[in-house]
Amino acid sequence: MPIKILGIESSCDETSAAVISDNKILSNVIANQEVHKNYGGVVPELASRAHQKNIIPVVNSALSTANIEKNQLDAIAYTRGPGLLGSLLVGASFAKSLSLSLGIPLIEVNHMQAHLLCHFIEDNGKEKTKFPFIGVNISGGHTQIVLCHDYFKMDLIGETLDDSIGEAFDKCGKLIGLDYPAGPEIDNKSQYGDSNKFKLSIPKVKKLNFSFSGLKTSFKRCVENGLEEDQNFINTESNNLCASLQSTIIKILSEKILNAVKLTGVNNIVFGGGVSANSGIRKYFDQQEENLNVFFPKIQYTTDNAAMIAMVGYLKFKEKKFSKLELGSKARYKI
Numbered sequence: 001m002p003i004k005i006l007g008i009e010s011s012c013d014e015t016s017a018a019v020i021s022d023n024k025i026l027s028n029v030i031a032n033q034e035v036h037k038n039y040g041g042v043v044p045e046l047a048s049r050a051h052q053k054n055i056i057p058v059v060n061s062a063l064s065t066a067n068i069e070k071n072q073l074d075a076i077a078y079t080r081g082p083g084l085l086g087s088l089l090v091g092a093s094f095a096k097s098l099s100l101s102l103g104i105p106l107i108e109v110n111h112m113q114a115h116l117l118c119h120f121i122e123d124n125g126k127e128k129t130k131f132p133f134i135g136v137n138i139s140g141g142h143t144q145i146v147l148c149h150d151y152f153k154m155d156l157i158g159e160t161l162d163d164s165i166g167e168a169f170d171k172c173g174k175l176i177g178l179d180y181p182a183g184p185e186i187d188n189k190s191q192y193g194d195s196n197k198f199k200l201s202i203p204k205v206k207k208l209n210f211s212f213s214g215l216k217t218s219f220k221r222c223v224e225n226g227l228e229e230d231q232n233f234i235n236t237e238s239n240n241l242c243a244s245l246q247s248t249i250i251k252i253l254s255e256k257i258l259n260a261v262k263l264t265g266v267n268n269i270v271f272g273g274g275v276s277a278n279s280g281i282r283k284y285f286d287q288q289e290e291n292l293n294v295f296f297p298k299i300q301y302t303t304d305n306a307a308m309i310a311m312v313g314y315l316k317f318k319e320k321k322f323s324k325l326e327l328g329s330k331a332r333y334k335i
């Protein structure tokens, strides 16, 4: 009989539940929280309350879509961290109660590992990467380069020293009046813009680390200068601004990834996280000429989702890596 696991994700502003049968996803329900739109970013207290409201309907919907009764489940996997503590606690408490009441194992999952390991979800026999690979986690909360030796043997070899790559998209988007999260709209507008129109600064950061706060300042200055000349600058130039920003971000990312390949001698690259949905990044790396084997997750597994949590649950179940009920949630949790 295939192993059936319920995954629960509640680390930030998506409440999600998924059911996996061995490595095949049967359902992946995601409730986005609209409440944050008016604030230009995630408000932690509002996120926790929305998770409390969403979690039961989302889990019920995941079970019914998968056509599974609770008592057919073999384990419950949940996000232990990293993330917003209040949000994590909602998912953790729910997962623990359910595992206790059903008498089945509980499995804690590191959200950042899950963003990379979602790649192992079965997808019509599509080729998977082999270990070792370089994991590139690009999301709203993180920007990481991770040398992955095995499923649970990962070394962080580069990370951002300030803003994440997703924040670069979201904060710059806010400066030109786009709603949070601005990444998808910048992606879309970039297709109609000239990426050479505005020159933005590329930070000089040592080793495999990143910095995006200087880029944000450079973008801000570019917008302010433009507005001084023309009140309508943002309206007339928004596509060009987006295209210039996106291509600068791609330059920063590709330089670090190529350095990581040189340093490690590993040329399998696996992307994960919300920003890996970006069509410009996908196009750039799919067309690269560096002899890299590049793997992107399916779009539905890029932004936060419980399918990736259920997948890690399945991998851990096979190794009997179960968790105790008293395990605490972790706002900061190393990969």
Ligand code: KG4
Residues within 6 Å of the ligand: 012, 138, 139, 140, 141, 142, 165, 166, 167, 169, 170, 181, 182, 183, 184, 187, 273, 274, 275, 276, 277, 278, 279, 302, 303, 304
């Ligand atoms: O992985 P994720 O859902 O949440 C975190 O764990 O942080 O990532 C959310 C981030 C946001 O910053 C959002 O703007 C960005 O992913 N994002 C994108 C795109 N889709 C989502 N950024 C650029 N292009 C996209 N298409």
Ligand code: ZN
Residues within 6 Å of the ligand: 111, 115, 139, 140, 273, 274, 303, 304
């Ligand atoms: Zn995430």
